[in-house]
Amino acid sequence: xYIDIHCHLLPGVDDGVKTIEETLxxxxxxxxxxxxxxxxxxxxxxxxxxxxxxxxxxVYKKIKDKIENEIGLRTYLASELYLTPDHKDxxxxxxxxxxxxxxxxxxxxxxxxxxxxxxxxxxxxxxxxERYKWLYENKDIIQRMREMGVLFQVNFEGLxxxxxxxxxDNYLVDFLATDNHGSSNREEVDLSLxxxxxxxxxxxxxxxxxxx
Numbered sequence: 606x607y608i609d610i611h612c613h614l615l616p617g618v619d620d621g622v623k624t625i626e627e628t629l630x631x632x633x634x635x636x637x638x639x640x641x642x643x644x645x646x647x648x649x650x651x652x653x654x655x656x657x658x659x660x661x662x663x664v665y666k667k668i669k670d671k672i673e674n675e676i677g678l679r680t681y682l683a684s685e686l687y688l689t690p691d692h693k694d695x696x697x698x699x700x701x702x703x704x705x706x707x708x709x710x711x712x713x714x715x716x717x718x719x720x721x722x723x724x725x726x727x728x729x730x731x732x733x734x735e736r737y738k739w740l741y742e743n744k745d746i747i748q749r750m751r752e753m754g755v756l757f758q759v760n761f762e763g764l765x766x767x768x769x770x771x772x773x774d775n776y777l778v779d780f781l782a783t784d785n786h787g788s789s790n791r792e793e794v795d796l797s798l799x800x801x802x803x804x805x806x807x808x809x810x811x812x813x814x815x816x817x
Contacts, residue, residue, distance in 0.1 A: 606817050607799040608642035608809050609635065611685070611703065611732055611758060611782035615645040616668070618661045620654045622787035625668055631787060632676050638796035642815060644681045646703050646732075649695050651687040658684070658694050681815075685732060690714045699814060702727045703758075711739035716746070719755060730756045733784055734772060735763035741771065751777070756812070760784045761798045779812060781805050
């Protein structure tokens, strides 16, 4: 039993899959690979991907039962918040919030904005951490984030990169996930990697407080 904590498989809400048919086809592959739980994390506050939180919630409400009844997957809703100092709404999962930053240059507000979320009671997950060159090149900031309790998520494809290997080899990876945008948008995700890296992927249930 595995959980994908980061994907863009909620249809027609962001730059991920466009149709419910594609969603169902992708999630059938998930079930075939012993993935039992999926957290949809559509973009919010992204400068180039326009989304609407009300619409996201409505789409999820419409398809949740269909997915669970037809495929047998448990699903949850969160969001991938492009963190800026003036961000507004986002969709947390319990006390967790998924965040992303610009890949370059380093946002000077990064640590302060994370701290403000924590003051509001949220636990912060920094997604596809391997993409941020500015973070990889400033190991003291990595250390500071870890001291603050920030959780790091690496994409499976990111394990092929120098940055991803660094986080993995130094035991800095809390989550591995697909960041799946659908096979029509990107290369098909190798879902067998959940099993290959099960020492990490199985821990996601416990960290997030989800019964496996």
